[in-house]
Every structure is written in C-alpha cells, then in structure tokens.
Amino acid sequence: MPLYCLVGHVAEGTEHLFRTHICSECRRCFKTRSHLIEHMRIHFPDPSLQCPTCKHYFTSKSKLRVHMLRETGQKLHRCHLCEYGAVERNSLRRHLTSVHGHQEDDVPNGELFKCPTCQKTFSQSQALKSHMKSHNQTQNGQLLLCFHKGCSFQCAEKKQLQKHVLDAHQIEAVECRHHACAAFFGSLEDMEKHFRTHQAYHCSHCDFSCSNKSLFQQHKRQGHPGNQELKCSFCPFSTLNPVEFDQHVGHFHASEKTHHCSQCSFVTAHKRVLKRHMLMHT
Structure with missing residues (x-):
C-alpha cells in the first residue's frame, strides 16, 4: 500500500x-x-496497458487483465457449491466464507453424489450438476430431450417438452427448482431427490441437505431421535434424542456425580442403576 x-x-x-x-x-x-x-x-501511460474497448490505461498487466475479464463478462473462478462465478479468486473466497460458511478448499470428505437417473456417482456436486444436464440436453446445449425411457423426442423450449410429456406419456413434467438447472423429471419426488444434489452437504441419517457448512454442523449437533426414551436421573426430563439428552445433563447437572454407560447415552446418578442398565447390553 x-x-x-x-x-x-x-x-x-x-x-x-x-x-x-x-x-x-x-x-x-x-x-x-x-x-x-x-x-x-x-x-507516463504504457500503450501496452490500454484497454482496446474503453481506451483506459492501467498500471499493471494484472489490473488490465481483470478489467478486460469484467468487460467481457468472463468469470474464471466458479463456486463448487452453487452457480456463483467471479473474475477474481479473492471474490470467490469471500463468497465461500459468507454464503457457504467455509473456505474454498474446505469441501466434504468422502461424499459421493449419485445421479438419480443413471446411478453414476461423482465426488463433487458441481460435476453431478453438469452431468445431470446431459440427461435433458443434447451435446450442443440447444435441444431438450424427453426424460421418458425409450422416447427420442427433443425440442428447443421447455413448454414444448412439458406439453409433449403430458400428451404422449400422461405425465406432468416437474422442473428442477434450482435457479440455474434446466432438468425435468416425471415426479415431484424424483425432482426433490435430484435437487438435493445441488447441495454440498447431505445428512447420512435423514433427508436434510444444504450448501452451508455451519448450518449442516448445527443440524448434526441437534442429533436424530432414536427408539429408546432417555430419562434424566436427576429431574423429570426425558427425550428420544441422545444429543439433546447429553446437552441437558451437561448443562443442568454438570456438578452432579454421574455414571455413564460406555455402550450408549444412558447416564444415572446411581452406580447400581448403571450396573442394572448394563445387563441390557449383554
């Protein structure tokens, strides 16, 4: 500076x-x-650093390059979680932090995204999104293909495809509700399964999905209800959610002498009660 x-x-x-x-x-x-x-x-302006469009001079090649990318609307840096694009990498980093709650290289580990149409799997949601469009568009990106198995119908407009599917197959086509996706499906359920692929984080215990890491971590912290009712040994509190149960005991009864089960979330104030409980695991 x-x-x-x-x-x-x-x-x-x-x-x-x-x-x-x-x-x-x-x-x-x-x-x-x-x-x-x-x-x-x-x-002392350098002629080689002049924009050919607006004739403005710049003080470095990098500044001229960024300016010309903005002039032409080229966005070289793409978000792997949504359709956002940026001219500068720093803008993408700010987007990832503010919108998705993590850094650019902070991607889900070991996640596989499956195509609901052909079952092919991908390691990145962006790759799956690009693949999904191949089920509904030809290689030149101009024509829409009918998703009904065995049908070779193709057209240039969404309304034409919707009319064809309704007339020929008696199906009301459902368009993906993602703002940048042109995919169509035969049912709302299939569309919702596909829509989840636009999200980067998927809960392995339920249908919850989102593209914000902080929101996903909050969901995981809330836990998922089980079949066994957990009753507090110190007060009338009870719940089916083991995470909620642990939070309750830790917050309200942290100073109490407790005995924890090594096999599950059960906790009690009495050692003999824990011994009786442990018989359930044998």
Whole structure:
C-alpha cells in the first residue's frame, strides 16, 4: 500500500532512511520501488496497458487483465457449491466464507453424489450438476430431450417438452427448482431427490441437505431421535434424542456425580442403576 507524506517531512537525499520512494512528478511516497514504478505509469501511460474497448490505461498487466475479464463478462473462478462465478479468486473466497460458511478448499470428505437417473456417482456436486444436464440436453446445449425411457423426442423450449410429456406419456413434467438447472423429471419426488444434489452437504441419517457448512454442523449437533426414551436421573426430563439428552445433563447437572454407560447415552446418578442398565447390553 502506498504511503502518503509531506515533502517538508522528508529531506531530500534522506528518503532511504524512511524506506520511501518519492514520485518526481507528484511527490507521492511509496514503500517499495516496484510500487513507485507502477505508480509512474499514471504519469507516463504504457500503450501496452490500454484497454482496446474503453481506451483506459492501467498500471499493471494484472489490473488490465481483470478489467478486460469484467468487460467481457468472463468469470474464471466458479463456486463448487452453487452457480456463483467471479473474475477474481479473492471474490470467490469471500463468497465461500459468507454464503457457504467455509473456505474454498474446505469441501466434504468422502461424499459421493449419485445421479438419480443413471446411478453414476461423482465426488463433487458441481460435476453431478453438469452431468445431470446431459440427461435433458443434447451435446450442443440447444435441444431438450424427453426424460421418458425409450422416447427420442427433443425440442428447443421447455413448454414444448412439458406439453409433449403430458400428451404422449400422461405425465406432468416437474422442473428442477434450482435457479440455474434446466432438468425435468416425471415426479415431484424424483425432482426433490435430484435437487438435493445441488447441495454440498447431505445428512447420512435423514433427508436434510444444504450448501452451508455451519448450518449442516448445527443440524448434526441437534442429533436424530432414536427408539429408546432417555430419562434424566436427576429431574423429570426425558427425550428420544441422545444429543439433546447429553446437552441437558451437561448443562443442568454438570456438578452432579454421574455414571455413564460406555455402550450408549444412558447416564444415572446411581452406580447400581448403571450396573442394572448394563445387563441390557449383554
């Protein structure tokens, strides 16, 4: 970052003492020589750093490149969790942190996303989304194909496909509710199964899915109800949710002397009760 200084504050010939580099044209000060050289291009424009569209001059090749990408609408950095795209990588990092709650390289480990149409699996949701479009569009991306097995019908517009499916197969086509997906399905259930593939995080115990890591972690912390009612040994509290039960005991009865089962979430204030409970696991 440039440093601004008053000429009277830096005596001529002593700039090196302050590690500054002063522009001879405007007396602006910089920490490094490279910053000064870049700044000098404002006073002496480089023809090779001029935008051919708007004729504006830039002080570096990187700034010109970013500007031209914005001019042409090219977004080289794509979010692997949604359809967001950015010209600069830093913009993508900010998007991942603010929208999805994690960093760019923070992706689910070991997750496999399965295509509901052909059962093919992918390690990234973005790859699955691209694959899913192949079931509904030809390679040139212009025509929509009928999803009904054995039907070769194709058309250019969504309404035509919906009308064909209804007339020929007596099926009311359901379009994916994702804003950037053009896939159609034969039922709402199939569409919802597919829609989950647009989300990056999938709960292995229920149908919950989302693209925000923090929200997913919150869901996991809440736990899933089991079949066994868990009763607190210290108060009338009871629940089917083991996570909720542990939170209750830890919050309200942390100072109590407790005995925990090594096989499940059962906890009691009495050692003899724990011994009786352990017989259930033998």
